[in-house]
Amino acid sequence: MTEKNTTFNFDQVIDRANSTSAKWDKKVLEKGFGDPDLLPLWVADMDFKAPKPIIERLVKTAEYGIFGYSIIPPSFYEAVLSWFKRRYGWEIDKKWLSQTPGVIPALDVAVNAFCNPGDKVIVQNPIYYPFYRVIENNGCRILLNPLKFSNSHYTMDFEDLEKKVKDPRAKMIILCNPHNPIGRVWTKEELKQLGNICITNEILVVSDEIHCDLIFPGYKHTNFAIVNDEFAQNSITCTSTSKTFNLAGLKISNIVIPNQKIRQTFVNTQANLGVGGANLFAVAAMEAAYSHEICENWLEALLQYLKGNLDFLKTFIKENIPQIKVIEPEGTYLIWLDCRELGLDHKELEKFMRGKAKLALDEGYIFGQGGEGFERINIACPKSILEDALNRIKEAMSNMKN
Ligand SMILES: Cc1ncc(COP(=O)(O)O)c(C=O)c1O
Numbered sequence: 001m002t003e004k005n006t007t008f009n010f011d012q013v014i015d016r017a018n019s020t021s022a023k024w025d026k027k028v029l030e031k032g033f034g035d036p037d038l039l040p041l042w043v044a045d046m047d048f049k050a051p052k053p054i055i056e057r058l059v060k061t062a063e064y065g066i067f068g069y070s071i072i073p074p075s076f077y078e079a080v081l082s083w084f085k086r087r088y089g090w091e092i093d094k095k096w097l098s099q100t101p102g103v104i105p106a107l108d109v110a111v112n113a114f115c116n117p118g119d120k121v122i123v124q125n126p127i128y129y130p131f132y133r134v135i136e137n138n139g140c141r142i143l144l145n146p147l148k149f150s151n152s153h154y155t156m157d158f159e160d161l162e163k164k165v166k167d168p169r170a171k172m173i174i175l176c177n178p179h180n181p182i183g184r185v186w187t188k189e190e191l192k193q194l195g196n197i198c199i200t201n202e203i204l205v206v207s208d209e210i211h212c213d214l215i216f217p218g219y220k221h222t223n224f225a226i227v228n229d230e231f232a233q234n235s236i237t238c239t240s241t242s243k244t245f246n247l248a249g250l251k252i253s254n255i256v257i258p259n260q261k262i263r264q265t266f267v268n269t270q271a272n273l274g275v276g277g278a279n280l281f282a283v284a285a286m287e288a289a290y291s292h293e294i295c296e297n298w299l300e301a302l303l304q305y306l307k308g309n310l311d312f313l314k315t316f317i318k319e320n321i322p323q324i325k326v327i328e329p330e331g332t333y334l335i336w337l338d339c340r341e342l343g344l345d346h347k348e349l350e351k352f353m354r355g356k357a358k359l360a361l362d363e364g365y366i367f368g369q370g371g372e373g374f375e376r377i378n379i380a381c382p383k384s385i386l387e388d389a390l391n392r393i394k395e396a397m398s399n400m401k402n
Contacts, residue, residue, distance in 0.1 A: 041386075097256060145161045172206060186222070250286075339375055
C-alpha cells in the first residue's frame with residue numbers, strides 16, 4: 001500500500017530479539033518463560049515499526065542533543081484535541097488533560113485519589129489483569145461484576161451491577177472500553193445503561209480507552225464521556241498513542257477529566273505520588289502521531305491488515321483446529337480463544353501452549369474468573385508469524401491425538 005511516498009509494509013518480519021523487547025526477550029531471560037524456542041504473541045504491543053513521521057520526530061529530538069527539563073508545548077495540545085475532535089467528535093478542553101507515564105499509573109492514581117483502603121472497585125471480569133493489582137495495591141477490594149457469556153458473545157450484566165453498586169463500600173468502576181481481553185466495543189446504549197446506574201449510585205467511572213483507535217470494520221467506538229454531560233462530569237478517561245501507534249515503551253498517556261473538582265484531586269494525588277511530568281521524547285512522538293496525515297493513513301492501513309490477519313486466523317482455526325472457537329472481536333488486536341473443548345484444565349492448557357505448541361500467549365486464567373480455558377493471542381504481527389503460531393497449535397494437537 002502506498003500513500004504519499006510512504007510504503008506501509010506490515011508483512012516485513014523484523015527481528016526483535018535483543019532489542020530489550022518485553023515480548024521477545026523476556027522469553028529468553030526470565031524463568032517461567034525461559035525457552036528460546038517460544039514464539040511470543042502475548043503482551044499487547046505490535047511487531048510493526050511506528051509510522052515514519054514519529055521516527056523522524058524522535059530522531060530530530062535526539063539530534064538536538066540537549067535534554068534538559070522540558071515543557072509541553074501548545075502544539076502538543078492542538079494535536080491531541082484535533083485527533084479526538086476529528087475521529088470521535090469529542091471536543092476536549094485543553095485544561096481537562098493531564099499526562100501520566102501510562103494508563104496503569106493513571107489507574108493507580110485514580111484508585112489512590114478516590115478510594116480509601118477497604119473501599120471496593122468494580123471490574124467486569126474476565127479483564128486485563130493489572131486492574132486487579134492496581135486495586136489491591138491501594139488497599140482496596142475487588143468487586144466483580146462478571147460479564148455474561150452466551151452464544152460465544154459477551155454482554156454486561158446490568159442486573160448484577162445494580163446489586164454491586166448498592167454495596168456501601170463500592171466507590172468506583174474501572175471500565176475497559178474496548179474490552180481487553182474479550183474484544184467488545186461497548187455500544188452507546190450499553191454505556192448509557194452503565195453510566196446511569198453509576199450516577200444514581202455515586203460510583204465514579206474510570207474509563208480505560210487505550211484501545212479506542214483499534215476498531216474492526218462495522219463497529220464504532222463511543223467515548224464514555226461524550227454520551228452526555230452528566231457522564232463527562234462523573235468520569236476519568238484514559239487515552240494514549242501507545243497501542244494505536246506501537247509506542248508503549250515511550251510511556252505517556254493523556255487523562256481526560258472534565259470535572260474541575262475531580263481533576264484537581266487527581267492532579268494533587270499525581271503530584272503527591274510523583275506520577276507527573278512527561279518525557280520529552282514521549283511528548284514529541286505523541287504530537288507527531290496525532291498530527292501527521294501519514295500517521296492517520298498508516299493507522300487505516302494497519303486496521304485493514306489486522307482485519308486480514310483476523311480473517312486468516314478464523315479460517316485457519318475453522319479448517320484445522322475446530323475444537324478452538326474464536327470469540328468475534330469488535331476491537332483491539334487481542335483475540336480471545338475459547339479452548340475449553342480441548343478438555344484441558346487451565347494449567348494443562350498453559351503447559352500445552354508453552355511446552356507442546358511452543359507459544360507464549362496470555363493464559364485466560366490470568367484475566368480472572370471466567371478466563372479459565374481461554375487463551376489470548378496477539379495478532380498484531382506479520383501474517384507469516386501468525387501462520388507459524390497457528391501451525392504450531394495444529395501440529396501440537398495432532399501429536400496430542402497420536
Ligand atoms: C486495557 C489496557 N489498559 C492499559 C494497558 C497498559 O497501559 P500502559 O502501558 O499505558 O500502562 C493495556 C496494555 O495492554 C491494556 O490492554
